[in-house]
Amino acid sequence: MQRKRYAPGRTGAAARTAVVLALGLGLGTGLTACSAGTPADDVAVDAKAGQAAAPVAPPGRYRTLFEACGAVPQATLKDLLPGAAALPDAERDKAYRGVAAVTYDTDRRVGCAWKADTPDTSHRLSLDIERVVSYDAAVSDDDRAQEVYVRKQLAAGIPVPAAPPTATGTPTDPATGAPSATGEAAESTAALAGKAPSTGAPTTGAPAGTSSGAPTGSATPGAGSAATGLEPRVLEGLGDVAYLDDVLSTVGANSHQRAVSVVFRTSNVIVTVWYREQTTGSVEPPDSAELQEKARNLARQLADRLEE
DSSP states (O other): OOOOOOOTTHHHHHHHHHHHHHHHHHHHHHHHHHHHHHHHHHHHHHHHHTOOOOOOOOOOSOSSOOOSTTSSOHHHHHHHOGGGGGSOHHHHHHHHHOEEOOOSOTTTEEEEEEEEEOSSEEEEEEEEEEEOOOOOTTSOHHHHHHHHHHHHHHHTTOOOOOOOOOTTSOOBOTTTOSBOSOHHHHHHHHHHHTSOOOOSOOOOOOOTTSOOOOOSSOEEETTTTGGGTOSSEEESSSSSEEEEEEEEEEETTTEEEEEEEEEEEETTEEEEEEEEEEEOTTSOOOOHHHHHHHHHHHHHHHHHHHHO
């Protein structure tokens, strides 16, 4: 039988040639990739080195709110709602509990309202507590809350001082005079302060979402109180900034209503206390000094609550 001749080296040489070609191609591809990748990496590094992270304004101090109806002690409610003492037990308890305002997010806004009537007088008390959040990364929650606060003060007809620049040219907070954390927000607030108050009928300062019970008839801010220092004004020593509004209205032929509101801002929270008394018949009109003192006392209690 004839054997097939074995030719050593033919198959091996072909394999070696294929390996050499493959290695050559692989090395070439690798070298080409490395050579092409190096400049791209350098460009990416250089581009990133020239970019600075955008500044993010600090968040407000408050992330949640306390429950409004439970924020007023019963002793304070007895003083503010004297008519409740004569009610039957069940009605008196209901009057002191109050009615919570309907809100969609109790971490953003809460409120409560109380009322008590007698044949000659009626009293209404409302709280509105709002936590302001800025959705602009360059504007802090506090600055956005200041803009909201200034709008409320202007709506009440109480002037806001213009915002003069500091020695460094940084705009200042128009209500406090302190440099603002963000110039953009300060300039926006200053623009609001520069607007003339509305010439329409003054508001009673009732919190949004609550019934003010405002009567038809004439309304006079701080009627008869300008000479005694009880006129609507900016308040000192309450929160970061605060103001008081006082409106006396006539109801029909022989009734008078006085509504006092105290509004203050602490960081990114704005609190409004609205207190109203209405008298009928021969009863004297509500006393401005008494209502203002009671409203301010409650506002101070709430400010202390925020500091806890």
